[in-house]
Amino acid sequence: MACAKVISDFEVLSAGDAGRRRDWTDEEKIRIVEESLLGHRQGSATARRVGISRSLLTRWRAEYRAGRLSRIGPTFTAVTVAPDAAPVVGCEGPSPPVAAPTTESTIEIVLRNGRRMTVPASIDPKTLARLLPVVDAP
Numbered sequence: 001m002a003c004a005k006v007i008s009d010f011e012v013l014s015a016g017d018a019g020r021r022r023d024w025t026d027e028e029k030i031r032i033v034e035e036s037l038l039g040h041r042q043g044s045a046t047a048r049r050v051g052i053s054r055s056l057l058t059r060w061r062a063e064y065r066a067g068r069l070s071r072i073g074p075t076f077t078a079v080t081v082a083p084d085a086a087p088v089v090g091c092e093g094p095s096p097p098v099a100a101p102t103t104e105s106t107i108e109i110v111l112r113n114g115r116r117m118t119v120p121a122s123i124d125p126k127t128l129a130r131l132l133p134v135v136d137a138p
Helices: 015-020 026-036 042-050 054-066 125-136
Strands: 106-110 116-120
Touching: 026 042, 026 054, 042 054, 116 125
Parallel strands: none
Antiparallel strands: 106 116
């Protein structure tokens, strides 16, 4: 009787191969996710081509849809508050001064997740920078 030789397709990893785990940047993840969304059944093919599991690609897709994968982080825009305009002088003399509002000025911030946040204009920028990631989380 002939003896059959069994050959398995598996790879033995040594302890020195611990660095084989890849670290993907957000830009790479976005590129891979967008490529996988291009056509019908592209998820499996894209995962195979890139060498990642379908479950990892599915997780990246969920993060992409939730807005947690971004090319840029939160940014601040410079705002300049103009002083009150000078009163208009008409035929009957200057117009009466407009009473200043008694409430403090506020700033409304629209976040990427669609939430709106209204804060006092006098808020400390460091406090706002710590607060924004918490409120912007999905």
